[in-house]
Amino acid sequence: MRDNDRVTSATAQPETPGSPQFSTSLERGGSPVTPPRLIATDLDGTLLRDDKSVSPRTVAALAAAEEAGIEVFFVTGRPARWMDVVSDHVHGHGLAICGNGAAVVDLHGGAGSHRFVKVRELARQNALDAVRLLREAAPGTVYAVEQTYGFNQEPAYPKLHMEIPDVLAQAEELLAPGGPADGEPVLKILAHHPELDPDAFLTLARLAIGTRANVTRSSPSALLEISGPDVSKASTLALCCAERGISHEEVVAFGDMPNDIEMLTWAGRSYAMGNAHPDVLTAASGRTVANNEDGVAVVIEQLLSRRP
Incomplete structure (x- = not known):
């Protein structure tokens, strides 16, 4: 698996490493660019390789960023229980944004001990409305x-x-x-x-669904993720x-x-992976190489090389 104080940054044409346009420099177009204080990275298809591993190069780049005083936030559609893949690589605050923004989780406890710091739940009535409206608009839709x-x-x-559901029942x-499922957000x-x-x-x-909920997707299949309206x-x-x-x-x-687009347009600088969805390539202000080529690490290394 893989909205909203939204500030749209000026977008450039997609850039690729090795081309004259590609640059992670602290200057763009002759104007100073604000030094970064926080790196926000998606996981699946971005930080993680296709085999769901974090490469040694990426581990080193994340550690170097934290050592340089730049916070690193994992920002993912994954639920907290799927965060073990990066729990060993947290530094500093150890926080991650999970469920497409629905929760902020402290990963310091390690596998099975994640603590919810902030929860932004989807109201039950909004959820029921979304289920009903989408059933009507797209018969055959099924829910979790x-x-x-x-x-x-x-x-x-x-x-x-790859998990067994706690309860099997109709969404309603x-x-x-x-x-x-009552009693739990x-x-x-x-x-x-x-x-x-x-x-x-x-x-x-x-x-x-309209304004009743925020709808996005991060899967290559027809799988949608429906969260609270904001x-x-x-x-x-x-x-x-x-x-x-x-x-x-x-x-x-x-x-x-697509579930990354709002974040990419909000951030001062943003990079679409070489393997990104076409809409993401348009939304980001820059492009790096694919996840399997350690695209996040490539940019972090260049950012750090240009710090005073």
């Missing part, structure tokens, strides 16, 4: 419900995730007051369609930065899929 600790799904929901039952709804094109499904869902990677990252006195100009962000 992601909570702080639990994961529940409809019987027809495919085995997209799962989300009902007093239902099997809902972070997001997952909606899957077996036949629709992923981008077409996203457009249809946004039109159907919840996204960008809005939660903005809250975390405000708490630290960090402006959007001081943030460098990395991503590859």
Whole structure:
């Protein structure tokens, strides 16, 4: 698996390493660029290689950034329980933004001991409205419900995730007051369609659901992620930065899929991976190489090489 104080930065034509346009310099167009204080990076398809590993080069680059006084935030659509892949690589504050902004999690406890610092839940009525409206607009849609600790799904929901659901029931039952998922915040709804094109499904869902929820996607399949109406990677990252006195100009962000677009346009500088979705390439102010070529590390190394 892989919205909103949104500040749109001026976008350049996509750049590739080795071309005359590619640059991670602290100067762009002859104008000074604010030195970074925080790096915000997506995980799947961005920081992680396709085998879900963190390369030694990337581990070294993250450590060097923290040593230079630059905070590193992992900003992902993953739930907290899937963060073990990077728990060994946290430094400093050890916080991550999970569930596309629905939660801020302290990873210091290690595997199975993650602590929720902030939760931005999807209201039950909004979730029920979203389920109903999308069922009407796209018959055949099936759902799963992601909570702080639990994961529940409809019987027809495919085995997209390597885990066993806590409860099998229709989404309306799962989300009902007093239902099997009551008493625990809902972070997001997952909606899957077996036949629709992923981008077409996203457009249809946004039109159907409107302002009741924020809809995005990070999977190559027709799998949508539905969060609270003001919840996204960008809005939660903005809250975390405000708490630290960090402006959007001081943030460098990395991503590859539509759920990264708001974050990439909010950050002062942003990089689309070489393997990124076409809309992400348009939204980011720069481009780096693909995740399997350590694109995040490439940029961090160049940023650090130009620091005083």
